[in-house]
Amino acid sequence: MSQENGLDFDTVIGDAAYSGKENIQLAKDQDLKIVAKLNPSITQGFRKDEDKFDFNKDADMFVCPAGHLAIRKTRQGRKKVGKNQVNIYYFDVEKCKTCPLKNGCYKQGSKGQIVL
Known part of the structure; x- marks a missing residue:
């Protein structure tokens, strides 16, 4: 302006x-x-320390607190439309269902996605 x-x-x-x-x-x-x-x-x-996911630069993916690497990444939102696009990382939901750290991370019926 x-x-x-x-x-x-x-x-x-x-x-x-x-x-x-x-x-x-x-x-x-x-x-x-x-x-x-x-x-x-x-x-x-915005996450609490115990909920933080680490980023693996070489794989260009996040790793959950239990050490599982995301299996897929997508972008959501349209470019240059007023809101930033977000990355959505998908984790193997079968691993999430049996993970000892699933409380606070996995929700019943989830597709294993997390927005970061």
């Missing part, structure tokens, strides 16, 4: 709301710098 009004700038300063994925991509596309604290959901996440 400011650029449409003729203002020329190379840096945007804002609060944590400015550090969202879409704003970071927009700034990159327009060769702008963003000076903003990262949103706590990015730096700390």
